[in-house]
Amino acid sequence: MILSDREVRAALERGALRITPDPRTDASLWSSTAVDLRLDEPLNTWVFPAEKAPRYFAPGDPAYDLPTLIGQFLRPVARTDEGFLIQPGHFYLGWTQERIQLPHRSRLAARVEGKSSLARLGLGVHVTAPTIHAGFGATDLDPSFAGNPIQLEIWNTGPLPVLLRPGLAICQLIFEWVDGTPEQGYRGQFAVQGPETLPPSPTTPARPSRKRRPH
């Protein structure tokens, strides 16, 4: 079930959801079932030089080295006085100014979606990965932590160069109730079996099996 603007405000007030800066101070960010989020800086793009480049990138491979990938192939996009020029056919990585926290106990999840005004120009803000799961940016280790920003995958499928200014309402966040309590909420109430095949470890030998509680 999608939350209305009133329900989102109520969730903010009772601490079930945290958005920083607080959107309640800016009425222009709201619609009946969504909160707009604004573009932050910087904007990055992948570059792939023909020379010295690997044949492919495989995120699931054991040798996948994200820091090296970032260091070698990610570049900041130059910002003019006007903003960032989003070229046709290009892909960019950006962030929202707003930082989000969705505590597990809140039973809230969200979806980041584009704005129709930008979509009509051919601009997308995510690549088929819109879900912000319950627990996003949540920690009780530091009560002052504001949350994590949402990373945006910005792509221009239209023929027009589009100017994006930092602070532009670039996407919207739609909140939904989570039906039931996620397993994380149970904090391991069920005794379960781990991976079937464990590597040998001198520090954690298997204990004699205990009688398990019924599920």
Added chain:
Amino acid sequence: MAAILCEQVAPGMRASERCVSVRDVRGHREWLLVEQDFLTVRHNKTYLPIGIVQADQDHDLILVEFPHEAATGGNRIWVRVADLIEGNGVSS
């Protein structure tokens, strides 16, 4: 809430971000991009906040869920209890 030991902490995609790796019980490495201030430092070690899903008490293993999908695609991994700290900073 708990946190898991980070094997590596590297620069992320912007100044405020870090790219961290954690290893599961089989040694498989997962990479995550998070804000630097999301991470917790205890005794010169860096920890990533995670959610606890389930426990295998026979082997001292915990199934944890990342705060968001790892760059390598994983959401949940089995880790050793010894690699976790609880919210008060005490090792599990």
